[in-house]
Amino acid sequence: MIAYIFPGQGSQTKGMGGTLFEEFKQLTMQADGVLGYSIKELCLEDPQSKLSQTQYTQPALYIVNALSYLHKIQETGKKPDFAAGHSLGEYNALFAAGAFDFETGLRVVKKRGELMSQATGGGMAAVIGLDEEQITAVLQQNQLQNIEIANYNSPSQIVISGLKTDIDQAKVVFERIKGVQMFIPLKTSGAFHSRYMTEAKNKFAVFLDNFKFSELAITVIANVYARPYKQSAIKQTLIEQLTSPVKWNESIKNLLSLGEMEFEEIGPGRVLTGLVQRIKRESDL
Known part of the structure; x- marks a missing residue:
């Protein structure tokens, strides 16, 4: 097939x-x-x-x-x-x-x-190295509840979406987390799929x-x-x-x-x- x-x-x-x-x-x-x-x-x-x-x-x-x-x-x-x-x-x-x-x-x-x-003022970023549960936990623990998961690309490549200010804040948080291989802000004008x-x-x-x-x-x-x-x-x-x-x-x-x-x-x-x-x-x- x-x-x-x-x-x-x-x-x-x-x-x-x-x-x-x-x-x-x-x-x-x-x-x-x-x-x-x-x-x-x-x-x-x-x-x-x-x-x-x-x-x-x-x-x-x-x-x-x-x-x-x-x-x-x-x-x-x-x-x-x-x-x-x-x-x-x-x-x-x-x-x-x-x-x-x-x-x-x-x-x-x-x-x-x-x-x-x-839809301006939004941003997206790819988080590589964590699964869905781990990402959800990080968002909750760091009061980043306005950020959502936008793309489940693979078990360990997940894209998050939210206001640009929140995505910038998330970058600092995720880069400190053990297991995160990369945090890549994406070139988008808005918080798509959110x-x-x-x-x-x-x-x-x-x-x-x-x-x-x-x-x-x-x-x-x-x-x-x-x-x-x-x-x-x-x-x-x-x-x-x-x-x-x-x-x-x-x-x-x-x-x-x-x-x-x-x-x-x-x-x-x-x-x-x-x-x-x-x-x-x-x-x-």
């Missing part, structure tokens, strides 16, 4: 997409029409250094992931058995499964990026009201539940995703429990490939 996995924010790099924009000229033109700027120029040259800004990052990654997927399908002539994506990447998993067409997905992602970019995204979530819910989703042709694993998407709950799951943690570790474990599973990362970078290897190693799978 094959599972295609799609990366999210953090995997963007200048030069991503390469020859895909020429290969898929029609879709590239369509994307430019929706966005109002040249996606090829943004990804390949990034002349105004906007690629790292959420409202630009998310559409850019969605497009490159989607074109990478279409290229892969043309190359192999077959679709995967399962699809999953990390946060923003989940939209590409749904695109691969036929939930919406390229342009509809882009319109939704563009709005998501805009709303998420408006209660601080509630306003964005509410506005996104209103926006999504106008959309209908098609029947899924491939099983897609949802970040929110680490279980397959329910057709009737696609909209609600995408809304919940903004404030819920990304259960990547559990999602991969559940896919591995189904039998012989091959994972292929579709899009720029190899972040998720590394996480899958880490999950297997740390879980003795």
Whole structure:
């Protein structure tokens, strides 16, 4: 069995997409029409250094992931058995499964990026070396209860999310803790996948009201539940995703429990490939 996995924010790099924009000229033109700027120029040259800004990052990654997927399908002539994506990447998993067409997905992602970019004053950081229970204990013992776990990336790589001031305070605390290998502040504008995204979530819910989703042709694993998407709950799951943690570790474990599973990362970078290897190693799978 094959599972295609799609990366999210953090995997963007200048030069991503390469020859895909020429290969898929029609879709590239369509994307430019929706966005109002040249996606090829943004990804390949990034002349105004906007690629790292959420409202630009998310559409850019969605497009490159989607074109990478279409290229892969043309190359192999077959679709995967399962699809999953990390946060923003989940939209590409749904695109691969036929939930919406390229342009509809882009319109939704563009709005998501805009709303998420408006949530300022937040921060995120990766804590490497501690498990979920240990991190929760540290947060409670140090009165850092406004910080939440945002991503369960692997058993010992967990991302926390909260106000920037609290994340700065947490850095001092965690760097003193035995067992913490690294504390890495992430380059994000907001406290994604936490209660601080509630306003964005509410506005996104209103926006999504106008959309209908098609029947899924491939099983897609949802970040929110680490279980397959329910057709009737696609909209609600995408809304919940903004404030819920990304259960990547559990999602991969559940896919591995189904039998012989091959994972292929579709899009720029190899972040998720590394996480899958880490999950297997740390879980003795």
